[in-house]
Amino acid sequence: MKYIGIDLGGSHIACGVVDEDGEILAKAETSTLVGRPFENIVYDMGRCALTAVEKSGVHMDEISTVGIGIPGIANNATGDVIFCTNLFWTDEPLRRELQKQINKPVWIENDATVAGFAENAIGISKGCKSSVFITLGTGVGAGIIIDGKPWIGFHGVASEIGHITMVIDGEPCTCGKDGCLERYCSATALIRMGKEMCMAHPNCDIMQRIDGNLELLNAKIIIDSAKDGDSHSLMLFNRYTKYLALACNTIISFLDPEMIVLGGGVSHAGDFLLKSITEKLPHYLMFKTMPYAKIKLATLGNEAGIIGSALLARDMLTK
Amino acid sequence: MKYIGIDLGGSHIACGVVDEDGEILAKAETSTLVGRPFENIVYDMGRCALTAVEKSGVHMDEISTVGIGIPGIANNATGDVIFCTNLFWTDEPLRRELQKQINKPVWIENDATVAGFAENAIGISKGCKSSVFITLGTGVGAGIIIDGKPWIGFHGVASEIGHITMVIDGEPCTCGKDGCLERYCSATALIRMGKEMCMAHPNCDIMQRIDGNLELLNAKIIIDSAKDGDSHSLMLFNRYTKYLALACNTIISFLDPEMIVLGGGVSHAGDFLLKSITEKLPHYLMFKTMPYAKIKLATLGNEAGIIGSALLARDMLTK
Numbered sequence: 001m002k003y004i005g006i007d008l009g010g011s012h013i014a015c016g017v018v019d020e021d022g023e024i025l026a027k028a029e030t031s032t033l034v035g036r037p038f039e040n041i042v043y044d045m046g047r048c049a050l051t052a053v054e055k056s057g058v059h060m061d062e063i064s065t066v067g068i069g070i071p072g073i074a075n076n077a078t079g080d081v082i083f084c085t086n087l088f089w090t091d092e093p094l095r096r097e098l099q100k101q102i103n104k105p106v107w108i109e110n111d112a113t114v115a116g117f118a119e120n121a122i123g124i125s126k127g128c129k130s131s132v133f134i135t136l137g138t139g140v141g142a143g144i145i146i147d148g149k150p151w152i153g154f155h156g157v158a159s160e161i162g163h164i165t166m167v168i169d170g171e172p173c174t175c176g177k178d179g180c181l182e183r184y185c186s187a188t189a190l191i192r193m194g195k196e197m198c199m200a201h202p203n204c205d206i207m208q209r210i211d212g213n214l215e216l217l218n219a220k221i222i223i224d225s226a227k228d229g230d231s232h233s234l235m236l237f238n239r240y241t242k243y244l245a246l247a248c249n250t251i252i253s254f255l256d257p258e259m260i261v262l263g264g265g266v267s268h269a270g271d272f273l274l275k276s277i278t279e280k281l282p283h284y285l286m287f288k289t290m291p292y293a294k295i296k297l298a299t300l301g302n303e304a305g306i307i308g309s310a311l312l313a314r315d316m317l318t319k
Numbered sequence: 320m321k322y323i324g325i326d327l328g329g330s331h332i333a334c335g336v337v338d339e340d341g342e343i344l345a346k347a348e349t350s351t352l353v354g355r356p357f358e359n360i361v362y363d364m365g366r367c368a369l370t371a372v373e374k375s376g377v378h379m380d381e382i383s384t385v386g387i388g389i390p391g392i393a394n395n396a397t398g399d400v401i402f403c404t405n406l407f408w409t410d411e412p413l414r415r416e417l418q419k420q421i422n423k424p425v426w427i428e429n430d431a432t433v434a435g436f437a438e439n440a441i442g443i444s445k446g447c448k449s450s451v452f453i454t455l456g457t458g459v460g461a462g463i464i465i466d467g468k469p470w471i472g473f474h475g476v477a478s479e480i481g482h483i484t485m486v487i488d489g490e491p492c493t494c495g496k497d498g499c500l501e502r503y504c505s506a507t508a509l510i511r512m513g514k515e516m517c518m519a520h521p522n523c524d525i526m527q528r529i530d531g532n533l534e535l536l537n538a539k540i541i542i543d544s545a546k547d548g549d550s551h552s553l554m555l556f557n558r559y560t561k562y563l564a565l566a567c568n569t570i571i572s573f574l575d576p577e578m579i580v581l582g583g584g585v586s587h588a589g590d591f592l593l594k595s596i597t598e599k600l601p602h603y604l605m606f607k608t609m610p611y612a613k614i615k616l617a618t619l620g621n622e623a624g625i626i627g628s629a630l631l632a633r634d635m636l637t638k
Binding site: 153246254257290 | 401448449465470472473474475476477479480482485486494569570573574577602603610611612
């Protein structure tokens, strides 16, 4: 059998047809165009998925299930999305609406959980009994895998490590609290720190790279400057990876998984990022002499959403 | 069948014979007398367990397994204790040594994990699919239960939430790091905060309760003063329970268990403690409208170690 995977994002909808091994046979993509009526967005999700099926040459009878990764939380008992903050959705009947176009069993799961599941199924953490995947993007999301299965918690709200408090009464967070981990570990946080540095040091290397226009600043520019050895940027990057090392210790001290997988935009910094975190991490561990989780970079990139949602729906609905 | 449970502590060894329902049929206790040779302490553990068996009237043939809760970490593949900091044990063959006296299968587990397992088996979290037990004592330990089983992590070092960083570069911790959660959430932390307050306010209510002798200060005196409505003590207690609310949010945001169980010395403050935490907690949660873990007080008290180690050994060795 084959499986549809839909990665619903704030800007794009990506769909794919996936085989038993997690290989994507064909893909299609369209814009989300947030702000439109719920039904219109779901209609486009369905159309995009059917386009992928058509491109794959797979007959609809061969499609077993549909998986959807959402930037939010769902209830698979009802098939409803509880909420997707970025899409302004609350209590929307996603499964029912999508089944108007594609009448197959549907499983809906948080996008970071889905990506973590993909890495654990066929990516870098393949075969790990337990792993924690974290995305370092606009925010910080996570997917926890325990005994090979996603752990979404008793109320379905687990793995929100982006909203563990990292600095008591610290930076205000979009969630309404202060000092959340994602205010210090996301790409957004790195950019904020970069802007603060540029304002304090108007002649710094980064300021030259952006011609003094702070609007042009992104994570890659900061990381490139640090990679090139600029002392201000290195100091900034080390401050950022200190927070990431603390986040890794939180995961290790709490759950002690076999592997921690770093994904999302900042993870494209590659071994430079990994080295900076792993050389700081031992200082923050309680047990200096015990083995602890391997820290690795995600390998599936943007395809993790399609692959993970497709394979998770298969496992949840057919096994 | 019946099961021996041994609770090995830094000051006392408590042993019991437990039936299928987790009822303690008979108990015995002796001093640990830390600092003696390993063999002598284990000899006393065995003698104490045999005394409990004798008192219970149960024949040794009816004893199926022996469980031991230790203030440290063990490897059940080898039967060795990896380390017990308070007992100065490193790589000690506890199972082999104990079996010289009691030739039964032995399971060794961290004491907080064992206590959490006991609460989940027959205590306040009985029947919960997932729970996190935290002890608020000299330090802060935890026991994670997932799908009814203890989660000890891939390398056996999970649930050390006492050593998640709560305040970056904060109070020095006994583990060698700074700012660990247990420096803010343990009974020891409450006493430290109390001493600081007494030095700043030499005429405060607590100072009067201890006749100006800071050596007499303990958690109960601080809590009693706060219960009696003293404004300084209330402010201090609220500062302490703010840290506990943050710790509860860390557990909820990460693992989203069905229940969080509070045990250890400070939990004897009862509903006064519970109310102070639960009224602060919603402020620190990301999802204000979603249901989240119930926060409850442990019910098994000091017997959790005997019951939990006995029942866990049964489950691990006979099921």
